[in-house]
Amino acid sequence: MFIVQSLFACMLLTAISIPLVLKNPLSQLYNYPYIIQDRVKSLPQYEGRIPTTKNRLSVKLTASLFFIAVLTAIVYFSSDRNFISAFLYCFALWMIVNLYDVFILDWAWFCHCKRIRIPGTEDMVKEYESPLYHIIGGVKGTVIGLAVSIIVSALTVLITAVVH
Numbered sequence: 001m002f003i004v005q006s007l008f009a010c011m012l013l014t015a016i017s018i019p020l021v022l023k024n025p026l027s028q029l030y031n032y033p034y035i036i037q038d039r040v041k042s043l044p045q046y047e048g049r050i051p052t053t054k055n056r057l058s059v060k061l062t063a064s065l066f067f068i069a070v071l072t073a074i075v076y077f078s079s080d081r082n083f084i085s086a087f088l089y090c091f092a093l094w095m096i097v098n099l100y101d102v103f104i105l106d107w108a109w110f111c112h113c114k115r116i117r118i119p120g121t122e123d124m125v126k127e128y129e130s131p132l133y134h135i136i137g138g139v140k141g142t143v144i145g146l147a148v149s150i151i152v153s154a155l156t157v158l159i160t161a162v163v164h
Contacts, residue, residue, distance in 0.1 A: 001078060002089075008095040010104075013097055019103060025116045025150060030056055033133040036121050045119045072155045081160040087153040094145035098138055105132035 021028045029037055068106060071090055079089035093129045097152050110116065121128075 002093070005074060005078065006093060009093060009097045012023040013101060014105065018109075021110075021116050027051060029118070032118070033127050033130065035127050036118070036124055039121050039124065040118055044135045045105045045120065064148070068151055068155070071148065071152045074161070075152055075156050076159055077154075081156055083153045083157050086152040087149050090152045091145055091149040094149060095142065098145060101141065102134050102138035106137070107131050110134070 017028075022033070025032075026040070026046065026049060029040055042049060067088070071093070071136075075086045075090045079085050111131065111134070117124075117128060
């Protein structure tokens with residue numbers, strides 16, 4: 001069951017992220033390396049079209065709450081319901097998706113897909129292909145995964161206590 005859940009989570013991430021960046025790379029600007037973000041922000045053709053930080057935080061908060069709810073349901077129905085086993089299950093699932101994101105979506109696809117290069121940054125091939133930004137993102141994802149797994153585990157234990 002864990003393998004099926006992992007595959008589904010990776011497919012869901014792909015289905016959400018790739019169409020967004022293909023449709024409008026600018027909408028995903030904050031997922032691009034910082035040097036590319038800075039270049040885009042300095043280009044006059046993008047003035048007033050760059051997503052705001054407030055909008056970005058709102059989307060991230062909504063997504064975080066959604067993922068916590070979904071992961072809590074998955075962990076509740078898939079693992080032992082004590083804190084440690086729930087934490088390990090959640091964190092393992094999170095890390096599979098995190099590693100898939102870094103190695104498949106970022107390194108294999110993002111770094112080499114010319115279709116998602118923002119006009120005015122096409123000369124920044126080295127910056128697009130550099131894996132360092134994505135490694136740092138993966139480390140941040142791991143830290144976020146630890147926090148999310150703690151929350152999910154606590155919710156799983158709480159739900160178990162209330163239901164039983």
